[in-house]
Amino acid sequence: MRNQRILGHFTESAELKQKAAKVLAGPIAAAADLMFSVLTQGNKILACGNGGSAADCQHFAAELVGRFEQERLPLPAMALTTDTSILTAVGNDYSYQDIFAKQIQAFGQPGDLLLAISTSGNSSNVIAAIEAAHEREMNIVALTGKGGGNIGAMLSDSDVHICVPHERTARIQEVHLLVIHCLCDGIDAALFGEDINE
Ligand SMILES: O=C(CO)[C@@H](O)[C@H](O)[C@H](O)[C@H](O)COP(=O)(O)O
């Protein structure tokens, strides 16, 4: 019985990844191209999300600042989820909704990119971050699921939306991590001059 539950998780995750590969390959390639051009123009990537998505932001920033699979120069990416003094001060003095938006107002520059991660597409602090990034004339790559929620509806044509076709948070997060590794690989491939359209 317990093993059946475990097998169920593996099967559902594997089947979703196969299905998502078909619908997400185009938007992932577009996001990797956008990130490459942002980084090579001297701009940076800021990332925000809650819970497991906060961990994804940190994972992504670590792979850009450190490395993914190949040795290269450090790339400027920062998770907005890690400074507990900023998070508690803004959460306490303003509201939890403002914890990422304030940091975007502080650090975001036109031409920078916000990686916004929300499985529901409805987290209000991620929505506020996207609004702040739009005001700052930043690019946006949004990782969502469940049809994209309110975030899907507020993105502009120049933003990239990677929406996992599933309703279950855990499954969506598992695909988000795979997307993040595809983005790291796409950026590295472009930096090393490989033909990423092959
Ligand atoms: O990892 C999980 C569930 O798998 C949780 O920590 C989850 O990330 C949190 O409930 C988040 O607050 C959900 O926010 P969101 O993905 O809907 O924006």
Ligand SMILES: [Zn+2]
């Ligand atoms: Zn989780």
